[in-house]
Amino acid sequence: MxxxxxxxxxxxxxxxxxxxxxxxxxxxxxxxxxxxxxxxPRLSRRKRFMKRAPVALAAMSVAAGSLGAYSPSQDDVRGWSYETNLKTNPNFTRMNARLLTTSERMRNALAQEEGMRLTVYRDVAGYPTVGIGHLVRPEDGLRVGDRITREQAMAFLKADLETAEKSVVAVVGDLKLYQHEFDALVDLAYNVGEGTLSPEESPDLNRAIANADYDGIAAELKYRFAGGEVAGGLVHRSKRRTQIFLEANYADVRPG
Structure with a gap:
C-alpha cells in the first residue's frame, strides 16, 4: 500500500x-x-459510446489527414517499415512528376548538405559558388570574394530548385514517382547539374527510367567525382540520395 x-x-x-x-x-x-x-442518470452502453464517438472520430480524421501528406523523417524511419505502410496505406501513391514539388524534408536535407555561404567561393570542382550551392552564372554579376544577402541566397535557392524540378520532369516523362523518389532526383539535378541527367551524359539512368526500373534508377544516383577526383562529400551525398530514393529516409549518413 x-x-x-x-x-x-x-x-x-x-x-x-x-x-x-x-x-x-x-x-x-x-x-x-x-x-x-x-x-x-445512467447511460446505456450505446449512448455512452455515441457520447464519446465524435471525439474519437475527430482524432481519427486528423490522423488520416496527416498521413496523406506524411513523409518520414529520420526518427520515423527507425523501426518503421516503409514497404508495409505502402501496402496498407492508400494515401501513399506514385504520381506524375508534374504534380510534385520538392518536399520540406528535402529542402532541409539539401540545405544541410550545401550549407549557406554568403561569400562567393570555389567549390571542390573549382566553380564559383554562393548561397546554398548556387553555381554562379555570368548574369549574376558576382566574382569570388563578393558577398550577397540572405534574401539573395534564398532567391537563388528558389530559382535553382525550380530549374532542377523542371529537368526531372523532362527526364522522367510519364514515369510516376513517389514524393521521396522525386526528391532524390531533384537533389541529383541540383547537385551535379541538369545537363548531367541527359541521355548523352547518363544513358544508364535514362534507360532505367524508360524501363520503369526503379532499382535501376537508384543504382544510377551515385556521383562521386569532382574535378576528376573522388570527393568525400559527394560520396556521402550520393549514399544519402540513394537512401532517400529507396527508403524515404532523409537522415544524414555521415558518421557521428
Missing part, C-alpha cells in the same frame, strides 16, 4: 466502525428525502 492509499484508508476509518455506520445511515436518509439530488 502506497503512502497516499494508506492516508486515505486512515481518514476513511477514523473513529472506528461505529462512526462509519452512522455516516452511512445519514447518507441513506439524505437520499430518501432528496432522491432527485442524489440520482445520477
Amino acid at each position: 502506497t503512502g497516499l492509499s494508506a492516508s486515505r484508508t486512515c481518514v476513511r476509518n477514523a473513529g472506528g466502525p461505529r462512526v462509519a455506520r452512522r455516516q452511512r445511515r445519514q447518507r441513506a436518509r439524505l437520499r430518501e428525502r432528496h432522491p432527485e439530488e442524489h440520482e445520477r
Whole structure:
C-alpha cells in the first residue's frame, strides 16, 4: 500500500466502525428525502459510446489527414517499415512528376548538405559558388570574394530548385514517382547539374527510367567525382540520395 492509499484508508476509518455506520445511515436518509439530488442518470452502453464517438472520430480524421501528406523523417524511419505502410496505406501513391514539388524534408536535407555561404567561393570542382550551392552564372554579376544577402541566397535557392524540378520532369516523362523518389532526383539535378541527367551524359539512368526500373534508377544516383577526383562529400551525398530514393529516409549518413 502506497503512502497516499494508506492516508486515505486512515481518514476513511477514523473513529472506528461505529462512526462509519452512522455516516452511512445519514447518507441513506439524505437520499430518501432528496432522491432527485442524489440520482445520477445512467447511460446505456450505446449512448455512452455515441457520447464519446465524435471525439474519437475527430482524432481519427486528423490522423488520416496527416498521413496523406506524411513523409518520414529520420526518427520515423527507425523501426518503421516503409514497404508495409505502402501496402496498407492508400494515401501513399506514385504520381506524375508534374504534380510534385520538392518536399520540406528535402529542402532541409539539401540545405544541410550545401550549407549557406554568403561569400562567393570555389567549390571542390573549382566553380564559383554562393548561397546554398548556387553555381554562379555570368548574369549574376558576382566574382569570388563578393558577398550577397540572405534574401539573395534564398532567391537563388528558389530559382535553382525550380530549374532542377523542371529537368526531372523532362527526364522522367510519364514515369510516376513517389514524393521521396522525386526528391532524390531533384537533389541529383541540383547537385551535379541538369545537363548531367541527359541521355548523352547518363544513358544508364535514362534507360532505367524508360524501363520503369526503379532499382535501376537508384543504382544510377551515385556521383562521386569532382574535378576528376573522388570527393568525400559527394560520396556521402550520393549514399544519402540513394537512401532517400529507396527508403524515404532523409537522415544524414555521415558518421557521428
